[in-house]
Amino acid sequence: MAEAVLKIKNLCVDFLDDHTIVPAVSDLSIDIFPGETVGLVGESGCGKSTTSLAIMRLLDTNNARISKGSIELHGQDLTKLSEKEMQRIRGKEISMIFQEPMTSLNPVYTIGRQLTEGIVLHQGVSQKEAETIAIDMLQKVDIPRPEIMMKSYPFELSGGMRQRVMIAIALSCNPKILIADEPTTALDVTVQAQILDLMNSLRDELQMAVILITHDLGVVAEICKYVYVMYAGQIVETAAIDDLLNDPLHPYTQGLLNSMPDRWQGGDRLYNIPGTVPLPGTEIKGCKFADRCEYCTEKCRQAPPPLVRLDEHRSVRCFRSAGTQ
């Protein structure tokens, strides 16, 4: 098997609120291979965006920091790079698409300018050449009449179009890795499907690795090969997508699957997991999911369960499912 492009090992991210340290992501490890899409799934507030910003080293340095672990891109540890060195990685090696297409483009500049500046910066080409590349890129993301689009301003475009532009910006320098943080959450369903298709085909064409962040297992099922399920800043289960859908091991994953509308098993109401994600900084001695888990035992409350590896692609953080109970 090919080398992993990105190896995240034991990543821990802390927020610093008024001098108290609040762990937001702990011991997160992910390997990503070229040409494949991995999903990072979890409810709102479980630390997905924090993880992606940590990879880009875009966390606000005033109140967040990577306290432990490494993020290796082709063997180079990103956590050790200077800001200058990171600037050569961002947009060129690793690109990112954000959750909010409506506000992620600068309102006072044209699409053309926002698209070409990264190309000029990373590929060292002239403005004219960058424009040719940019128009090409807009064609790739299925934007009609790209020449006109280059002169448009973001407010003239719909959300779906803006997200396509964001994808074009992100992919304009052929990055090795694309981090897509809920790229379709803010879009309506038909547009959502189009964008996912687009990302799928561009991934194959450009042989990128994609990290798809979402809270929607349906989206994951459509385009991901492997899935990492995240809960309260931790990975609680990893699996190939088919295994996960057929045989979810962690009670949280089971809950997520049951709350998908098309897997709804009948009954008066759509299933949802009782309770909410504990806020970062909540003191929890045992399993973080214990309060919401129907299988919770005394043991779960006493010590945190380790992430147990079951086979090459499967691990789970649960005493019961890992068979260590």
Place this chain on the structure above:
Amino acid sequence: MRVIIKRIASAIPVLALVSIMVFLMLQLLPGDPATVILGEEATPEAVEAMREHLGLNKPLIVQYFDWITKVLQGNLGESLVDGTSVNQLIMERLPATIELALGSFLVALLIALPCGILSAARPNTFADHLCSFISMIGMSIPHFWLGMMCIIVFAVELGVLPASGYVPFFDDPAENLKSIILPVVATGFRESAILMRMIRSSMLEVLQSDYIRTAKAKGLSEMTVLFGHALKNAMIPVITTSGIMLAGLLGGLVITESIFNIPGYGKLVIDSVFNRDFITVQSAILVSAVFVVFINIAVDLLYAFVDPRIRLGKEGNS
């Protein structure tokens, strides 16, 4: 282009309204222009004759139209005190005030822009606290006190700059610059304080926005992010404040002009008020109003230039 014409057209009723208000306001002031000209001891007959001559016995509305017709023809009337043409009075005083206002504005920008941007880019650092401190001083020190301190230090103690007076630019450019440095710096420093706070908070807000994160994610350097992406957005709310500020400076440099003894526009208005020189006051205020209106038009045009949403006529629906 359409925007410009529309803006200028909409300024006309405003100016008409202002002219009516100025005219009526002066009717309310105590005192009789005829007495001003003739002196307190004039006989009632003489006063009556003068009133007739000045047209003061006509109905108000006729008086107003007499005045405004002349104004529209470019004749602002004659001073009641010594009969000099108000046009000439204003032309004599205006250059000094315009120079002072623009100079102070420039100084304010030169202080506020770098400090505001720096403190927003490095919040809660020493640089930020230093800038806050400077702006606090600017806001709290009485303006006349700062002016006098400047005079004491630079004119009296060091003797490098003149303490007061004004030399017109075309008489002697070098002396002209020397004569306006102190007033311009003193006024500009005060004006910079509010502007700096505005720029800082506007910049801070913009720097938190999603598109700045996008810009950073492209791998742009901090300088490009700050000046290429953040600044233009941050300036949008600042433009209004700057416009109001400049208008204020053009109309109200009375204190600066008094301290530094500069024969400017503010002094002209004040002196005329004390002399009951109604015609001069009336016309001078109208000219100020025209300035304010034109600055407002300039502000709107600048908006359109900076913000494509306004330029392309989509202010309401985006």
